[in-house]
Amino acid sequence: ARSIDLAVIPGDGIGPEVVAEGLKVLTAVLPRDVKLETTAYDLGAARWHATGETLPDADLGRLKGHDAILLGAIGDPSVPSGVLERGLLLKLRFAFDHYVNLRPSRLFPNTATPLAGRPDIDFVVVREGTEGPYVGNGGSMRTGTPAEVATEVSINTAYGVERVVRDAFERAAARPARKLTLVHKNNVLVHAGHLWKNTVDRVGAEYPQVTTDYLHVDAATIFFVTQPERFDVIVTDNLFGDILTDLAAAVTGGIGLAASGNINPTGTYPSMFEPVHGSAPDIAGTGKADPTATVLSVALLLRHLGHEAEAARVEDAVTADLAERDAATPRTTVETGDALARRVAR
Amino acid sequence: ARSIDLAVIPGDGIGPEVVAEGLKVLTAVLPRDVKLETTAYDLGAARWHATGETLPDADLGRLKGHDAILLGAIGDPSVPSGVLERGLLLKLRFAFDHYVNLRPSRLFPNTATPLAGRPDIDFVVVREGTEGPYVGNGGSMRTGTPAEVATEVSINTAYGVERVVRDAFERAAARPARKLTLVHKNNVLVHAGHLWKNTVDRVGAEYPQVTTDYLHVDAATIFFVTQPERFDVIVTDNLFGDILTDLAAAVTGGIGLAASGNINPTGTYPSMFEPVHGSAPDIAGTGKADPTATVLSVALLLRHLGHEAEAARVEDAVTADLAERDAATPRTTVETGDALARRVAR
């Protein structure tokens, strides 16, 4: 597309700081003839404190009109847990049918990993984004009494599982290793697990070139730290994907580098790109936040909008920049953004 | 107690091999005047293939009469996933109200960890054992059709959460660091999360000497690999506990060393002790299985039955043995059992 109409949700904590650098790099990498238009949305803790609103229908309606959304981070200790997560972040993912939550993990050269031996890590988690235990179908009765019962219902549909499994097979087929690992817990969560396993087996028959594999989620965490090089594409449900991708980020240099895309592959709704990290209120305003995860999320955004060459350019810039980083002389958020913008500029 | 009436469920794969060594060490460590009586139960894949039974009421009734249960491992690829897990292992945990699933994690000297820098790890996970997503209250409709819906219901009660939280506070209060971390995902699973968080806050008021802390499960996995020394006692739900304890085992030298106790603290039912690892059919019969996790589970069993001195003796023997192990010359299952039995013998 020769123009990008981008919605920007800076959000809370370090969100605005990292988003500013992401936009800087985006502006620098785009060819001159691609027009970038951005619209900022005031959503998050400040808005909630001021008006009590998390994501009113009017904002949702306007957001729907954009080509894509760039989001910084949502959440603040001053807001009760769950209010912004359920009322804003998850509401966006569900309303815009972001059924593919794409989270690549790669151990870049010269980055710190807690793992001895620096294994060769390069995999991508395709996390389901609209079902599972995230549907919000729980409740509680006799709340606050000794007889309270609280439930959370994981809902999984053939429709929802099949579409994300197909997406994961497509991605696996396009990668050199052509391997897809389903992660679930089908020996305990037998109903949901059966649906996931059967779907992978059935759809897998259409992809004979892709090797498939199954791991229980507990065993998968073991391999994430002992043998992460065994993974290529992982497909998993919303909750297991949440857990696994934070662990993946930790073993590949930390949450400061982990990018994600909340993708609606049909294009009916705008897809949303965000760093995996949170709002980190403890370092907000200090200039210490690393904007790299946001910049890598911008690369995913570019790829999603068809700007493959620019996406690769951003990723190459990050790789080159990381290779030259010196842990002893940390840079500010703006300095890192500037360095990356310089590298991608034509 | 001057006698131990022990039920033994060797189970599948490497189960019988490691259980034999566990019993060897148990026999060697017990004072002469403590009478040990063991009864083996044929439960697991072989029984299921032969009779179609997983855990008939008759066996359950007889098991109930013992002081404790030692279990090797359950599960075999020849049995559909979930049949033995739900029909035998989880049935035991639920029928005998094993609401405290105790899983200590310690990085012993001279053991391999995938973590660089060998952090000082010594924490214990108190995993809830009778509720949460493990209750088996899911189902599916239109199964096998494109319109299938599969659900899994996590059920959490004030009764069930409070008793395990109290147990965790008691354990934290008895440890030098006196710190309790609740792990949940209360920003998404708001109903169950609210019950857990409120319970910890309320019960915590009775334990002013214990510092409490809260982490989302995704963030907890990060700290397990970047800062595991920050943990002392962790209390969490059944599913998060399952995932976290495999990860904990991986960072503390592997699943071959991870012990567990399925405890019914009221003593109404026999508690059950088992290694965290599975049946490992790939190495069954090769003599390669490490029986140490089972031996450490025997230590938990001894402590539970009031034989504290003997429990410590077994743990000290394992520590001393590990310190002398030479990764270059691996021992057989029996050799390791013999070495540990020699060390604990009077």
Ligand SMILES: CC(C)[C@H](C(=O)O)[C@@H](O)C(=O)O
């Ligand atoms: C903030 C929270 C709702 C969110 C999630 O659980 O999906 C976050 O952890 C993530 O992974 O994007």
Ligand SMILES: CC(C)[C@H](C(=O)O)[C@@H](O)C(=O)O
């Ligand atoms: C085998 C399985 C049912 C079991 C569980 O999930 O609890 C195992 O993983 C464990 O941790 O003991």
